[in-house]
Amino acid sequence: MSKETTTDPDLLIDFQGVSFIRGGNTLVGPVDWQVELDERWVVIGPNGAGKTTLIRMAAAQEFPSQGVAFVLGERVGRTDMRDLRASIGLTSSALAGRVPDDEKVGDLVVSAGYAIVGRWREEYDEADYEQAVEVLEQVGAMHLVDRTWGTLSDGEKKRVLVARAVMTNPELLILDEPAAGMDLGGREDLIAYLGELALDPDAPAIVMITHHLEEIPYGFTHAMLLDEGSVVAQGLIEDVLTSENVTKAYHQPIEVTYDDGRFFARRARTKRSGAHRK
Template sequence: MMEGVSEINEDLLIDFRDVAFARGGRNLVGPVNWQVELDERWVIIGPNGAGKTTLIRMAAAEEFPSSGEAYLMGEKLGKTDMRDLRSMIGVSSAALAGRIPDEETVADLVISAGYAILGRWREEYTELDLDQAFEVLERVGAYHLADRTWGTLSEGERKRVLVARALMTNPELLLLDEPSAGMDLGGREDLVGYLGDLAMDADAPAIVMITHHVEEIPDGFTHALLLDEGEVVAQGLINTVLTSENLTKAFHQPIQVDRIGDRYFARRVRSGGAHRR
C-alpha cells in the first residue's frame, strides 16, 4: 500500500475514521470512529442535540464531514459521485416527509424513489414499477393506502409509507430517522414489530435507526451507538451499550434500564438529575 493512502475495507457499508462535523464554529459531531457491516442492525440513541441526525446525514451522503475520512460502500465521500452513493441508500426521515406534496398519491411516492425524484411529473411508470411498489407497501402493511394521497394519511400511515419508499430501490443500507416519532402506542408497536421482522430477515439491507427511546428498539437489532453532545458515550453490541450506567451518563440523570424479553425499557429512578456541563 502506498504511504499516505488509507486501506479500504469493502466489507464495510459505513466506515467513519475520526469523522467530525462542525458548523458556525461549533463542533456538532465527533470525532467518531464507526463501522457498519452488511448483516448489522444499529440503533443510534441519545438526547436532543446529541448529533444523531447530523451523523446519519453523513451516512446518507447528504453532508460532508469537516474532518476525518468517511467511506460509504467502499467509496470515499468527496471523491465519488454522491448521486451514485445515494442510489444505494434508503432514507426515511421527517425532513423528507416535510417536502412531500399533499396531493401526491402513495403509489407515486413510493415508485418515484426509483427515479430519485420527489413528486411525479411526466414520468411513465411500468408494470414492473407498480408491482414492486405494491410489494413493498404490502411488506410494511400499507398496501391498502396505495391510492390515497399523502395529505390524507395519519402520522402512523405516513411512517409506514416512508419506510416503503426507502425500500423501493432495494438499498444496501437503510437509514431510519426516528421512524416511530409522533405515533400512538398501537401504531408504534405495529411498526416496531415490522422493523423487528425486517431486522431478522437475512436478505434485508443493513439498518441504522435513530431513536430517543429504548422502548422503540425492535427485536433483532444487534448494535448500538450512544451519543451525547456530539461525543460517543459507548458503542458496540447492543446489550453492552444499553446499560443503566451508560444511559445515566448520556442523559445526565439516573436512568434504570431493564430488558423484558427482547425489548428494552428505561425510567428515571430518583429525583434530582445532574445538570449539563
C-alpha cells in the same frame, strides 16, 4: 495502500476520525465508526446529541468537516454523491417535507426507484406498482395506496416513508426516528416489521435513530450512544444500552431493562427530583 484511501469491502460505513463543524462549533465527533454488511445499528441519545448530523453523513447528505468517511466503499467527497444516495434507503423529516401534498402514496413509493419526489411525466412499469403495493402491505399501509400525502397523519406518513426506503432494495437502510408520531398500535406494528427485517439475512445493513429504547426492534445487534456530539459508548447492543451508560448520556438516573428481545427505560425512583442537565 494507506488507510485513508481504502476500506474493508465488508464495511458499508467506515468513519475514521470524522467530525462535523459549523460556525466554529463541533456538532459531532471525532467519531470512529464501522458498520458491516450484516449489522443492525441503533443510534440513540438526548436532543442535540448529534444523531441526525451523524446519520446525514452516513446517508451521503453531508460532507464531514474533518476525518475520512467511506460509505458503500466510496470515499465521501471523492465520488458522485448522487450515485451513493441511489443505493441508500432513507427516511427523514427533511424528505417528508419535500413531498407535495397532492402526491399519491403509490406514486411516492414507486418513484423511489427513480430517486425523485413528486411525479411529473415519468412512466412506471406494472411490476413497479406491484412491488410498491407489496412493500406497503409489509408496513401495514396498503390501504393508503390511493391516498394523497397531504391527507395522511404523521404516523401514516412514517409508514409510507419506510415503504419508500425499502422499495429499491438498498444496500444500506437508514431510518431517522421511523416510529415518531405513531400511536401505540401503529408503533408496535412497525417495530414488528422492522424486527422481521432485521432478522432477514438478505436484508440490507440497517442504521436507525430513535429517542426511545422501547422503539428498538428485536434483532438489532449494535448501538451507539451519543451525548453533545461525543460517543458515550458503541458496540454490541447489550454492552452499550446499560443503566450506567444511559444514565451518563442523559444526565439523570435511568434504569434500563431487557425483556423478550426488547429494551425498556425509565427514570429510577429517587427521593429528590433533578433537572435534565446541570
